[in-house]
Amino acid sequence: MNEFFSSELKKYQTLIEREINSFFMKKEKEFSLHSIESKKLVSDMNEFTLRPGKRIRPILVLMGFKALKGKVDSKVIKAACALELLQSYLLIHDDVMDESPTRRGKTAFHKIYEHKMKKNKFIKASRFGESNAIIAGDLMHSLAVEILLECGMEKELLFKAVKKLIEINKLTAVGQQLDLLLESKKDFTKKDVLKVQEYKTAKYTIEGPLQLGAILAGADETQLKQLSDYAVPIGIAFQIHDDILGVFGSKETGKSSSSDLTEGKKTLLILKALEKGNLKQKNALNAVLGNKEATENQLNEARKAILESKSLDYSVNLAFTLSMDSINALNKTSFNEEVKRFLNEMNSFLVSRST
Amino acid sequence: MNEFFSSELKKYQTLIEREINSFFMKKEKEFSLHSIESKKLVSDMNEFTLRPGKRIRPILVLMGFKALKGKVDSKVIKAACALELLQSYLLIHDDVMDESPTRRGKTAFHKIYEHKMKKNKFIKASRFGESNAIIAGDLMHSLAVEILLECGMEKELLFKAVKKLIEINKLTAVGQQLDLLLESKKDFTKKDVLKVQEYKTAKYTIEGPLQLGAILAGADETQLKQLSDYAVPIGIAFQIHDDILGVFGSKETGKSSSSDLTEGKKTLLILKALEKGNLKQKNALNAVLGNKEATENQLNEARKAILESKSLDYSVNLAFTLSMDSINALNKTSFNEEVKRFLNEMNSFLVSRST
Numbered sequence: 155m156n157e158f159f160s161s162e163l164k165k166y167q168t169l170i171e172r173e174i175n176s177f178f179m180k181k182e183k184e185f186s187l188h189s190i191e192s193k194k195l196v197s198d199m200n201e202f203t204l205r206p207g208k209r210i211r212p213i214l215v216l217m218g219f220k221a222l223k224g225k226v227d228s229k230v231i232k233a234a235c236a237l238e239l240l241q242s243y244l245l246i247h248d249d250v251m252d253e254s255p256t257r258r259g260k261t262a263f264h265k266i267y268e269h270k271m272k273k274n275k276f277i278k279a280s281r282f283g284e285s286n287a288i289i290a291g292d293l294m295h296s297l298a299v300e301i302l303l304e305c306g307m308e309k310e311l312l313f314k315a316v317k318k319l320i321e322i323n324k325l326t327a328v329g330q331q332l333d334l335l336l337e338s339k340k341d342f343t344k345k346d347v348l349k350v351q352e353y354k355t356a357k358y359t360i361e362g363p364l365q366l367g368a369i370l371a372g373a374d375e376t377q378l379k380q381l382s383d384y385a386v387p388i389g390i391a392f393q394i395h396d397d398i399l400g401v402f403g404s405k406e407t408g409k410s411s412s413s414d415l416t417e418g419k420k421t422l423l424i425l426k427a428l429e430k431g432n433l434k435q436k437n438a439l440n441a442v443l444g445n446k447e448a449t450e451n452q453l454n455e456a457r458k459a460i461l462e463s464k465s466l467d468y469s470v471n472l473a474f475t476l477s478m479d480s481i482n483a484l485n486k487t488s489f490n491e492e493v494k495r496f497l498n499e500m501n502s503f504l505v506s507r508s509t
Numbered sequence: 510m511n512e513f514f515s516s517e518l519k520k521y522q523t524l525i526e527r528e529i530n531s532f533f534m535k536k537e538k539e540f541s542l543h544s545i546e547s548k549k550l551v552s553d554m555n556e557f558t559l560r561p562g563k564r565i566r567p568i569l570v571l572m573g574f575k576a577l578k579g580k581v582d583s584k585v586i587k588a589a590c591a592l593e594l595l596q597s598y599l600l601i602h603d604d605v606m607d608e609s610p611t612r613r614g615k616t617a618f619h620k621i622y623e624h625k626m627k628k629n630k631f632i633k634a635s636r637f638g639e640s641n642a643i644i645a646g647d648l649m650h651s652l653a654v655e656i657l658l659e660c661g662m663e664k665e666l667l668f669k670a671v672k673k674l675i676e677i678n679k680l681t682a683v684g685q686q687l688d689l690l691l692e693s694k695k696d697f698t699k700k701d702v703l704k705v706q707e708y709k710t711a712k713y714t715i716e717g718p719l720q721l722g723a724i725l726a727g728a729d730e731t732q733l734k735q736l737s738d739y740a741v742p743i744g745i746a747f748q749i750h751d752d753i754l755g756v757f758g759s760k761e762t763g764k765s766s767s768s769d770l771t772e773g774k775k776t777l778l779i780l781k782a783l784e785k786g787n788l789k790q791k792n793a794l795n796a797v798l799g800n801k802e803a804t805e806n807q808l809n810e811a812r813k814a815i816l817e818s819k820s821l822d823y824s825v826n827l828a829f830t831l832s833m834d835s836i837n838a839l840n841k842t843s844f845n846e847e848v849k850r851f852l853n854e855m856n857s858f859l860v861s862r863s864t
Contacts, residue, residue: 300672323647327648
């Protein structure tokens, strides 16, 4: 990771996390007036939200704001936290949907309560945990809107920003629904895969946050479009790179990942290998896709098939091209130079990171 | 049902339902730009929301507004729909949590998609249905905020109204969490039960909507307190009456209900019978509570125990007293006379209805 990018990231992460923590402390006090149980729930929501993470979305809100204003202030930092709370609510619900036991290296939210209830010998502990997580996610969703409304900015801007936050949530739902449908489909196309990546990653993670920040700085339509032209290609490239890591793992640590294969995840990497590969290569892939009992040997054969069918090349090239489109779009703008530097370095990071 | 109350109800139901339908029509168009699947999802959300219902929450928004302004207008009707969309999202999520197969006489939202996927021979149809319903609920939650923001009222008022909507959602989460915990508890007290009723019913169904409407009419703190003094007692009384119907069913139709008993629902009616009953009465109750195989004979013995232990009297009296408190509070106010008449008649209806 480039030094400027990483030091900026660290600086803003600290500011964001401090703000989130102080918001939750206020909420704990508020909810303690209602019930000790809800105070505890809010405290668990704080712990969950503050688990180590990049805070990329709130930081991009700051960047969208700084792109126009040249600096950030305490109000926009508070507003930016809305995106981390939105992420937190979506993760809580996602883990219920995917039945994931862990999140950010710790117990998934619904599992925290499942474990508690199991200790109490409650027979419906698993359903209890899921129900409690659905409620916590719904509550967190409200808190995301609330922290934005309370950031102290002018009402006219806040009004637009809340509308943007709603739009981000709506488009993410479109992406999640498509992703869910994709999982259930036998046939899927490049268009399907790229659409999920556009909605679930590019719009949600990059475009939405940048635009929300810019809206708070009073951006016009042209400026919002410029941010979008940077955000969407790099967002998709990031996801393509992520899918490569999901099969080939980290080059640095030598650790490789197999869950994308054994879960039969519908990625461009896998789609292209099935499309371009010869019969032997297709067979090697089909032997592991969705097969949780695949052996290490079978997995390596599948990886070889992806390599030899040139599907890896295809994905790497597409990610590179998209990343270049994104950089070119950004360089044409007259945004704040520090922000452009940050976004360009983030761009390189997103398509070259190894973890 | 009193004629004035029922004709007012009908008049406003029509206005609310028309507005909800036209909002969803616009949303279908909007989502069709993203994917045909999300357009279909929005169309299913419309069908779900418009299934026959009393629309009591949006109508109470109108009453809160009219209490101060003397009339309603097209903007407040649009704003009021936010409460029906909030209700719709909560019902979708509730049915996932409770694993309920039906809602408003039709298939529960998660089951609609489960059935579709089963037809397609998708093996994880049940999980698919639940995931899709979690997403649809999250999307509906956003739409509830959106319809309020778009109602065309002055930004300063809307700002306060969105904060109120958030508060309603927060307090409902507190109530849902308490309810969930109550289900898992062996011991429960009157205080526990009344608190769930206060948060899940009184605040959510009566107080919140009335106050939100009043806020849109520019209410001050005194006026909001007056609405609360009417709303909370009748809200709790309504729930107590509902719990009576849940065991003794409709007097008119002679139809009786047993699910509250066989599911072991924690109601005041059951709590008091366990507290005041003699050993024989307690045994009769314990034989059916949470026992899905209880016979009709056993259920009748349990009902007799509730009657003979004077628990039914206790609940009926408490509901009556609360209903009177509510009426007295309202009559002291100088709200619009038509609204007072509507609310007083609603009050009687809520504690005397037989279905």
